[in-house]
Amino acid sequence: MSNTIIGYHAIEEGLKNAPGGSILYIAREMGSKTEVLENLARMNRKTVVRKIGKPELDRLAGNSDHRGALLVLPSKPQSSSTARRMTVCEFCSALNEDDGALVLILDGITDPHNLGAILRSADQFSVSLVITPSRRSAQSNQTVIKISSGAAHYVNQAVVTNLNREIEYLQSQGFWVYGAAIGGESLHATIFPKRTALVLGSEGRGISKLTEKLCDHIVAIPTTGNIDSLNVSVAAGIFLYEIRRQQA
Numbered sequence: 001m002s003n004t005i006i007g008y009h010a011i012e013e014g015l016k017n018a019p020g021g022s023i024l025y026i027a028r029e030m031g032s033k034t035e036v037l038e039n040l041a042r043m044n045r046k047t048v049v050r051k052i053g054k055p056e057l058d059r060l061a062g063n064s065d066h067r068g069a070l071l072v073l074p075s076k077p078q079s080s081s082t083a084r085r086m087t088v089c090e091f092c093s094a095l096n097e098d099d100g101a102l103v104l105i106l107d108g109i110t111d112p113h114n115l116g117a118i119l120r121s122a123d124q125f126s127v128s129l130v131i132t133p134s135r136r137s138a139q140s141n142q143t144v145i146k147i148s149s150g151a152a153h154y155v156n157q158a159v160v161t162n163l164n165r166e167i168e169y170l171q172s173q174g175f176w177v178y179g180a181a182i183g184g185e186s187l188h189a190t191i192f193p194k195r196t197a198l199v200l201g202s203e204g205r206g207i208s209k210l211t212e213k214l215c216d217h218i219v220a221i222p223t224t225g226n227i228d229s230l231n232v233s234v235a236a237g238i239f240l241y242e243i244r245r246q247q248a
Contacts, residue, residue: 005071006064006146008033014071015040015047021074022047027054034068047071064143080138080157088158088166091129092173100194101128102243103170105177107163107211108202109232112138116147117233118200123151125240131158131166167214170197177215179207180239182229184218192243200239203232 005014015024015037024041026034026052041047052060054068061070095101104127107114115138115208122130138144139159145152160166167177178192179199199215201207221230221238230238 003073003150004061005073005150006066006069008067008069009039009149010146010152011037011069011071011150012040013153013236014145015044016074017153018044018047018071020046023072024049025057025060025070025072026051027057027068028052029054029068036206037065037069037094073167085157085159086129088129088169090159091141091156091158092170095173101175101177102126102240102247103129103131103197104236104240105131105134105167106137106199107161107199107207108136108205109200110136110138110202112141112143113147114138114203114231114233115140116144116152118236119144119148119155120151121233121237121240122149123154125237125244127155127157127240129156129248131160131163133163134159134161140166164211164214164239167199167211171214171216176217179212179215179218180235181206181212181218182220186222187219187239187242188222190217190219192246194247194248196243198239198243200232200236203229 005011024037024047026038026049038049041049057066057070104116104122106118109118109132119130132139139156140152171177175195175197176193177197177199180201199207199211221235223230
């Protein structure tokens with residue numbers, strides 16, 4: 001089973017740890033940026049470079065906006081950060097008693113562009129685990145990897161069938177769970193413990209009612225604008241920055 005990656009920065013990250021049998025397809029008609037990718041692929045030595053016509057590349061990319069390059073990996077890429085798919089139980093079992101951690105729980109984020117941007121912030125602020133539900137949620141795919149600029153390769157992720165059950169399990173493992181919602185305590189007045197889980201909901205409906213009830217605290221970003229909320233990916237970056245600032 002192969003994994004295809006498009007987008008210059010996403011391919012650049014993918015080439016760093018591309019396994020044997022990987023193929024970098026480059027459109028003959030394209031220019032200098034693809035030459036940089038070609039050089040990276042040849043340095044990797046595990047990746048074969050193939051130059052093909054743009055119509056053939058369009059077909060391989062499923063008519064996605066490939067910008068002249070497509071990386072095909074024989075399996076899901078593994079990075080030096082050991083990022084991987086895991087269960088929440090596996091994640092908690094690997095923590096020592098005194099270890100802190102930051103978990104990001106995404107409740108109903110259906111836009112892959114938002115998910116990609118959130119994963120980029122999750123990588124930048126060293127989120128320990130990102131949890132998404134298996135239904136009614138965007139999942140990692142070509143678009144998500146591209147929007148994240150390859151950051152999706154570096155973030156541990158868990159896809160679960162019952163988000164609320166996993167929240168209760170995290171609480172049993174010493175995590176305090178904070179839900180992001182309008183009307184909550186000001187972010188700047190909130191003290192986050194060393195084991196923090198943050199729940200973000202969709203822009204339309206926010207966190208589901210039952211999930212919100214399970215949260216230990218509700219927090220909000222104080223704003224002064226004319227609309228009632230920030231884009232969820234922007235909010236994620238602000239929350240993660242403040243939590244990590246306190247934990248530093």
